[in-house]
Amino acid sequence: MAFEQPLIRPPSEWRSGLIRVTRGCGWNRCRFCGIYPHLGEPAFSIRPLREVLADVAFLHHHRPETETLFLGDADPLQAGVATIAELSRHLHQMFPLRRLTAYARASTLKKIGRDGVLQLAAAGLNRIHLGLESGSDEILRYQRKGQSARMIREAAGWPREGRIEPEIESGNFTPQTAEGTVLELQLLLRHLTVEGPFLTCDHANNYISVRGTLPQDRPSMLETIDAFLSQPASVRERHYQEISSSM
Ligand code: SF4
DSSP, X not given: OOOOOOSOOOGGGTTSEEEESEESOSOOOOTTOOHHHHTTOOSOEEOOHHHHHHHHHHHHHHXXXXXXXXXXXXXXXXXXXXXXXXXXXXXXXXXXXSEEEEEEOHHHHHHHHHHHHHHHHHHTOOEEEEEEEOSOHXXXXXXXXXXXXXXXXXXXXXXXXXXXXXXXXXXOSSOOOHHHHHHHHHHHHHHOOOOSOEEEOOSTTOSSOOEEEXXXXXXXXXXXXXXXXXXXXXXXXXXXXXXXXXX
């Protein structure tokens, strides 16, 4: 039996041990995506727990000091609360973990329910990446995201209640300009009223990179953006071209 790894992981998990719980995406219908079929995983399946545990044993044999682990692929919580909770507890027993992360869909959180999410938090799952994409129902419908703004608002609050860190991604079906993404980030930073979350632009295709905890790091992040935007348009355009050509 070969060791299997998730096909995709968040950029922040580049040093993490990667555990594949499910294969591909169970939804696979978002208009802008198609990434798993493109990478050769057209169907969704849940791996038997004994296979996953064999991979965990392999990882432990080679990297017992691992402090961060990521569960993939796109929707591992589809394996069920009991399975993920058992796996999470096992991983915390095996490794000196400070972070256990998974991707999740808002609709899966909704299916699991608040109690299920809190059970997972209690078992040690402490970070979830949710692809929110938009707060507009019209855009979500057009993009076939399979979730509504109301569902996101409800389900995205449960991880925080269980002290699981959400990370937030946003987007729009109308192609945004490079400068538009920088202005959106500026607007977002000016108006976010939440306290405590860590905001980071840690992907190679982000046109500007700021990171910090809100609200205390807001001024320095805005200063970085203001300084960038105060450069001549030709300089900014050259920067956007350089980032685009490195994608
Ligand atoms: S849920 Fe995520 S992985 Fe699945 S199709 Fe949509 S964007 Fe792609």
